[in-house]
Structures are given as C-alpha cells and as structure tokens.
Amino acid sequence: MxxxxxxxxxxxxxxxxxxxxxxxxxxxxxxxxxxxxxxxxxxxxxxxxxxxxxxxxxxxxxxxxxxxxxxxxxxxxxxxxxxxxxxxxxxxxxxxxxxxxxxxxxxxxxVSGFSNSTVWLIFGAFMFAAGYDKTNLGRRLALILVKFLGRRSLTLGYAITFADLLLAPFTPSNTARSGGTIYPIIANLPPLYGSKPNDPSARKIGSYLMWVAITAACITSSMFLSALAPNLLALALVKSVVGIDITWGKWFLAFLPVGILLIVTMPLLAYWLYPPQVKVNEQVPKWAASELKKLGRMSRNEILLLCFVCCALLMWIFAAAWIEPAMAALLVVVLMLWTGVLSWNDITSNKPAWNTFAWFATLVALADGLARVGFIRWLGQEAGLMLTGISPTVATVMLFLAFYLLHYLFASSTAHTTALLPAILTIGAAIPGIDMPIFCLLLVTSLGIMGIITPYGTGPSPIYYGSGYLPTKDYWRLGSIFGVIFLLALLFIGYPWMKMIF
Incomplete structure (x- = not known):
C-alpha cells in the first residue's frame, strides 16, 4: 500500500x-x-x-x-x-x-598561434600564480590586510578589495586569484559572526563579504592588463584586426580614474545596497593574527617570489621597449626554477596553464585566419555601408553598449572576446572619423567589469554564487545594479578621460 x-x-x-x-x-x-x-x-x-x-x-x-x-x-x-x-x-x-x-x-x-608573444605571457603569468600558491605568499598578503582592517564589516570589505588589488597585476586568472586565494580565506570569516550559508543568518555578514569579493575581482580584472586572461587575448585580437598596440601602462592609465573610483566606493556601495547585519566584531583580526602566526616568518621562497614579481611588473611597465613582456615573464619563470621557488614538476603538472596555452594559441590563429581570408575586411565594408551617416561618437557608444550587454549570452569572458571583439572592432574601423585607439581601449577595459552582471559572467562567479550566501534573486538584482553603475562609470568618466589623455 x-x-x-x-x-x-x-x-x-x-x-x-x-x-x-x-x-x-x-x-x-x-x-x-x-x-x-x-x-x-x-x-x-x-x-x-x-x-x-x-x-x-x-x-x-x-x-x-x-x-x-x-x-x-x-x-x-x-x-x-x-x-x-x-x-x-x-x-x-x-x-x-x-x-x-x-x-x-x-x-x-x-602553429602560428603558439609563437604569439601574448600566449607565452599568459603561460608565464600562470606560473606566477603557481608560485603564489606554492609559497603561500598570496594567502599571507590577504591575511595581513584582514588583520589590520577586519574589526569592522566595512573595513573588512575594503581589506578583501585591497587583497585582490594587490594580487591582480600578477595573476592572469581571476578564478585562481579570487576563487583560489581570496575565497578560501573569507569563507572562514562568516562563521565567526554566526553567519551560515543557505540560512537567514547569511545576511549577518557572509552575503556582504561574498558580494564585495566577486565585485572586487571584476573591477581589478579591468584595471590591469595582466589581471584577466581574456584581456591578453583581447590585446592580441586588437593587434591582429586593426593593428593597434596596447601596452600594460597604457591600459592601466586608461582605466585608472574609473578603477580608483570603483575600488574606493564599491565596498561602501555594497554596504548601503546590501548591508550586513553585523557592523563590528573583535574576533576577525584575532583570527587573522593567529593564522599569520601559523604561517610564521616569510620563507626564503616567499621573499624571492616577491622580488621576482616586482621585477616583472617593473619590466612590463618601464622596459617594454627593451625586453618583450613575454620574455620578461619567461625570465622570471627561469629564475623561479633555478632558485627552487618552483620545480620543473610544478611546470609540467600545471594542467590549467597548458590547457589555456593550447586553446589561446589556437584561438589567436583562428582569429588571424578571419583576417587572412578576407572575412574581416568584407564585414567591415558591409558594416560601413549600414552605419553610413552615424556620427562617430554615437557609433562608439552604440557599439560599446552592444558589446557590454551581449555578455548576458556568454558564460565565458574568453568566448565573448573571441566571438564579438573582432566583429565590433571591424565595424568600428569602417565608420569614418571614429577614434580607433580610444574605441579599442573602451572595449577591452570593459571585459572585467561586465563579468558582474550574471552568476556565470566570469570565472569566480559560480564559486561565490554557490557559496550559499548569495541567493539567486539577490545575485541577479545586484548584478544588474552594479553592472549599470560600472557601465555608466566607464562611459561618463573613463571615455572622456581616455579622449583627454590620448
């Protein structure tokens, strides 16, 4: 029965x-x-x-x-x-x-893509990330910020943001940086406040911290050329399609006012729009201090790695005319191998690095093939005919909005970049009077911040979405709000700034 x-x-x-x-x-x-x-x-x-x-x-x-x-x-x-x-x-x-x-x-x-310098720069940067993980330098930097800024919920939000900011220039994968380094640390914080996942208590502080973390990852991914793998792919596509070179320093300077504004205000905006119920707690700095004690003094390998990555950053910014950025990265990889910071087994067993190396190289070749066979030129001619009579400024804004909002259709920033960037660049190049260097900068610097709009928009998004602290309706609502804020900031602050300095 x-x-x-x-x-x-x-x-x-x-x-x-x-x-x-x-x-x-x-x-x-x-x-x-x-x-x-x-x-x-x-x-x-x-x-x-x-x-x-x-x-x-x-x-x-x-x-x-x-x-x-x-x-x-x-x-x-x-x-x-x-x-x-x-x-x-x-x-x-x-x-x-x-x-x-x-x-x-x-x-x-x-095999032409495998000789592309950007592909090797990506590979070298993945080795940097492996060094951060193996030496615990990334964890140490994050804990230091939590120790000194973690007493209040708001300052803890800033600590998470600054931790991501410090790691971003040297970590080409925001999934590794935010999901692999930041998230494991902050996942230990909410229980100290009695904030549990998949529970009403999540709003005590856990929801706020998780939202700040994913938002910070998106901002820093746009702020630095080397902070997001698709950024480097975009650089190669821009060079291939329209022949414009974008350096590390030029990218950073172009996004600088928007990046500073968002880094400074985002934790506060989240504090207002998605406020934690607990405002102050004395236990968080003590926990961070105890974790730092467990780590002990900085090891030899941590010190060496810190020196190496600082040297790489200096070479990327100031020595690009004398040493190819990819070669600078490979130089640091060789130094890490000779000094024991990484072993050869660490290199050969890094599956994400080799996987990314392979498909980035093939995508670069395929994108180059579109131009080689004449498809890009034909598309530009057709688009130019369709957009005849539209002012360059209006065309720039329309194409940028389309590029940004179409990210709703993609679960990968890389797929978005590969599918849309060559076409948008080609259409823009066909419009008389459009400022292509500025147009290119506007498009490529949006790749990080557009990841905030959906729970699948960028690598770390599913990690934070699956944490149990961000309910579906909250994620979509906040994604829309912050997505619009980021979009307006880039259009009304970043765009005029780029036109003024370049």
Whole structure:
C-alpha cells in the first residue's frame, strides 16, 4: 500500500533526457558548421572565406557550450582548417601559384598561434600564480590586510578589495586569484559572526563579504592588463584586426580614474545596497593574527617570489621597449626554477596553464585566419555601408553598449572576446572619423567589469554564487545594479578621460 506522502512525490525525469541534452550539445558545433557551409555565400565574399567563417563559428559555439574542453575545441578547428586548406584557408589565386606549397603553409598557419608573444605571457603569468600558491605568499598578503582592517564589516570589505588589488597585476586568472586565494580565506570569516550559508543568518555578514569579493575581482580584472586572461587575448585580437598596440601602462592609465573610483566606493556601495547585519566584531583580526602566526616568518621562497614579481611588473611597465613582456615573464619563470621557488614538476603538472596555452594559441590563429581570408575586411565594408551617416561618437557608444550587454549570452569572458571583439572592432574601423585607439581601449577595459552582471559572467562567479550566501534573486538584482553603475562609470568618466589623455 502506497502512503499518501509517497503519492505526492514527483516522478524522476527520464534518464534519457540528460543523455539527449548532452548529445545535442556535443553535436551542436558540427551542426552549426554544416548549416553555414550549405548556406549560400554572401555577395562580395569569397567562398573560402565564408567556409572558414563556418568553422570559426562552430569553434565559438563549442567554446560557449563546451561539449569538450576548450583546448580540444580549438585544436579541432585548427586541424580541420589546415587539412581542408584548399577549401577553407587559401584563395584560388594562391592555389594557382605553382610555387605555393599549400601543405607547408597550412601547417605554418596552424602553429602560428603558439609563437604569439601574448600566449607565452599568459603561460608565464600562470606560473606566477603557481608560485603564489606554492609559497603561500598570496594567502599571507590577504591575511595581513584582514588583520589590520577586519574589526569592522566595512573595513573588512575594503581589506578583501585591497587583497585582490594587490594580487591582480600578477595573476592572469581571476578564478585562481579570487576563487583560489581570496575565497578560501573569507569563507572562514562568516562563521565567526554566526553567519551560515543557505540560512537567514547569511545576511549577518557572509552575503556582504561574498558580494564585495566577486565585485572586487571584476573591477581589478579591468584595471590591469595582466589581471584577466581574456584581456591578453583581447590585446592580441586588437593587434591582429586593426593593428593597434596596447601596452600594460597604457591600459592601466586608461582605466585608472574609473578603477580608483570603483575600488574606493564599491565596498561602501555594497554596504548601503546590501548591508550586513553585523557592523563590528573583535574576533576577525584575532583570527587573522593567529593564522599569520601559523604561517610564521616569510620563507626564503616567499621573499624571492616577491622580488621576482616586482621585477616583472617593473619590466612590463618601464622596459617594454627593451625586453618583450613575454620574455620578461619567461625570465622570471627561469629564475623561479633555478632558485627552487618552483620545480620543473610544478611546470609540467600545471594542467590549467597548458590547457589555456593550447586553446589561446589556437584561438589567436583562428582569429588571424578571419583576417587572412578576407572575412574581416568584407564585414567591415558591409558594416560601413549600414552605419553610413552615424556620427562617430554615437557609433562608439552604440557599439560599446552592444558589446557590454551581449555578455548576458556568454558564460565565458574568453568566448565573448573571441566571438564579438573582432566583429565590433571591424565595424568600428569602417565608420569614418571614429577614434580607433580610444574605441579599442573602451572595449577591452570593459571585459572585467561586465563579468558582474550574471552568476556565470566570469570565472569566480559560480564559486561565490554557490557559496550559499548569495541567493539567486539577490545575485541577479545586484548584478544588474552594479553592472549599470560600472557601465555608466566607464562611459561618463573613463571615455572622456581616455579622449583627454590620448
């Protein structure tokens, strides 16, 4: 006999539904490619350029839905294009040249991304992050700030913000920086106030701290070129599509007034808009002090790493004319290996670094291929015709708003950058009178702050969203509010500032 309570239990979904969804996601990139390949070639575009775009679009869809790791998706796209080069990569004129060795040229193009300096800079910066983790230097810096600023909830919010700010210039992954270093520390703080996850007590202080942490990660990700991996990809795409170089110092200076304003006011804004119930607590600084005692004095490796990363920062800012930034990063990696800060096993076993290295390299090559086959030039011409008569300022604002708000459709800043940045840059370049250096800076410096708008907008977002301290409705509401604040700050403060100094 079935009990009444059992009669009300909803039937479990059929197990085949989950498998069917996975199958659809797995086949989706191939379906997109086939759909575009059978679509008539647009007027004015070469067939091989359209076919290349079909493969590129399939790769982007694959990166968005990730039926396989990003590196596998990128490598698949490169291999397909290189093997079927006569239909995808080369023009009829190139193929008609008897001196043109298609197989050799296709291979050179396929591996061209692996010689890109930005890709090696990303790899080197991942090694810096490994050094922070292995030596405990990142944890120590965060605890010091908590020790001195953690008595009040508001100053604790500033401590979290400044901890992220200190780590950001040297950590290309905001997931590693915020999710791997900041979050493990602040997750220990709410219980000291009796604030528990998935409980009404979360609002005592836990909700406030988690929101400040994810917001700080987004701000610092825009503030420094080296604070977010897609920033470095964006730099390579800007160079490839419109031929403009953006240095570390220029990026930092362009975002400086917006960054300072947001860093200084954001913990206070969160304190007003999402206030903690507990304002003061004496236990937090004591806890941080006890954790620092457990760490003991700075180790030899911590001191060495601190010196190395400071040297790298100085070279990135002041010595770019004499030493390539990627080479400066590799120099520091070599020094870490020779001094024992990292071992060779630390290098070879760093799966995230190698995974990022592989798919960044393939994406750089694929983005370069769009320009190589003439697709970018055609897109620019078509966009220029559509936007004829629009003033440069209005066009700049319209394209920027579209680029920013379309992030709602992406669960990856990298996929967003790869899919939209080349197209937006091309459209902007086709508009007479638009200030391309300023337009490029406006777009690329928005990549970090736009991550705040959704619970999946940037790497650390799912970590804080899943902490139990940020309910779904609160996250979406606050994401919209802070997303608008960040957007307006960049438009009404950053944009005029960039026009004035550059």
């Amino acid at each position: 079935i009990k009444d309570s059992e009669q009300n239990v909803s039937p479990a979904p059929p197990p085949t539904s989950g498998r069917a969804k996975k199958t659809i996601i797995f086949l989706l990139p191939a379906l997109i490619a086939l759909l575009l390949l059978v679509t008539p070639v647009p007027e004015g575009l070469s067939p091989h350029a359209w076919h290349f775009f079909a493969i590129f679009a399939a790769v982007i869809v694959g990166l968005i839905f990730e039926p396989l790791p990003g590196a596998v998706i990128g490598l698949t796209g490169i291999v397909v294009v290189a093997i079927f080069n006569q239909w995808l990569l080369f023009s009829p004129e190139q193929l008609a040249d008897p001196q043109f060795k298609t197989a050799n040229q296709a291979f050179k193009w396929a």
